[in-house]
Amino acid sequence: xxxxxxxxxxxxxxxxxxxxxxxxxxxxxxxxxxxxxxxxxxxxxxxxxxxxxxxxxxxxxxxxxxxxxxxxxxxxxxxxxxxxxxxxxxxxxxxxxxxxxxxxxxxxxxxxxxxxxxxxxxxxxxxxxxxxxxxxxxxxxxxxxxxxxxxxxxxxxxxxxxxxxxxxxxxxxxxxxxxxxxxxxxxxxxxxxxxxxxxxxxxxxxxxxxxxxxxxxxxx
Numbered sequence: 001x002x003x004x005x006x007x008x009x010x011x012x013x014x015x016x017x018x019x020x021x022x023x024x025x026x027x028x029x030x031x032x033x034x035x036x037x038x039x040x041x042x043x044x045x046x047x048x049x050x051x052x053x054x055x056x057x058x059x060x061x062x063x064x065x066x067x068x069x070x071x072x073x074x075x076x077x078x079x080x081x082x083x084x085x086x087x088x089x090x091x092x093x094x095x096x097x098x099x100x101x102x103x104x105x106x107x108x109x110x111x112x113x114x115x116x117x118x119x120x121x122x123x124x125x126x127x128x129x130x131x132x133x134x135x136x137x138x139x140x141x142x143x144x145x146x147x148x149x150x151x152x153x154x155x156x157x158x159x160x161x162x163x164x165x166x167x168x169x170x171x172x173x174x175x176x177x178x179x180x181x182x183x184x185x186x187x188x189x190x191x192x193x194x195x196x197x198x199x200x201x202x203x204x205x206x207x208x209x210x211x212x213x214x215x216x217x218x219x220x
Contacts, residue, residue, distance in 0.1 A: 003044075007208065012206055014163070016192070020193065020206045020208070054162060058161055076135075078160060084126055108121060179203075
């Protein structure tokens with residue numbers, strides 16, 4: 001995947017993990033704004049080798065690692081849909097659940113008829129059952145480091161997401177922790193972009209300095 005925006009002379013290739021440092025405050029702020037408002041026609045471009053643009057729904061953006069909720073409605077919607085597909089791949093299990101759901105519906109329907117009010121109801125679907133049961137991602141992170149891996153694991157699971165972008169996140173971690181994070185990304189074959197306002201010592205990165213000159217630094 002490649003990244004391009006007006007200040008760059010040529011696109012940046014996004015490897016499994018890419019660190020992009022934007023030293024100019026206004027450029028950094030504009031990048032964050034563009035990510036929030038990202039669509040296929042924006043001046044910020046993400047595209048593959050066939051020049052197909054990344055869809056907004058394929059972008060996962062984390063601007064606040066501390067406050068990021070892996071059980072946000074938009075993410076849970078994908079998890080629930082995936083679980084529904086899991087049932088579709090197991091006809092016998094799906095049939096059992098549907099029979100139980102029909103039994104529940106019949107019992108509720110009977111009580112509705114017994115009620116003094118004219119009540120109506122709908123058939124309950126497997127997806128609605130999943131939601132009603134409150135199915136969500138179990139979270140056990142006590143540290144920011146653990147929270148980072150929690151987010152990465154969710155991203156890895158959501159196959160509809162093609163790019164994960166973190167904003168100003170690496171400053172929370174020690175060098176050894178960053179090394180472990182990047183290694184995990186590499187071994188998991190994920191595409192992750194870190195947008196940072198200042199240089200991250202000892203790691204390969206692109207640095208767009210305050211004169212808008214792009215510097216490529218290799219890993220020391």
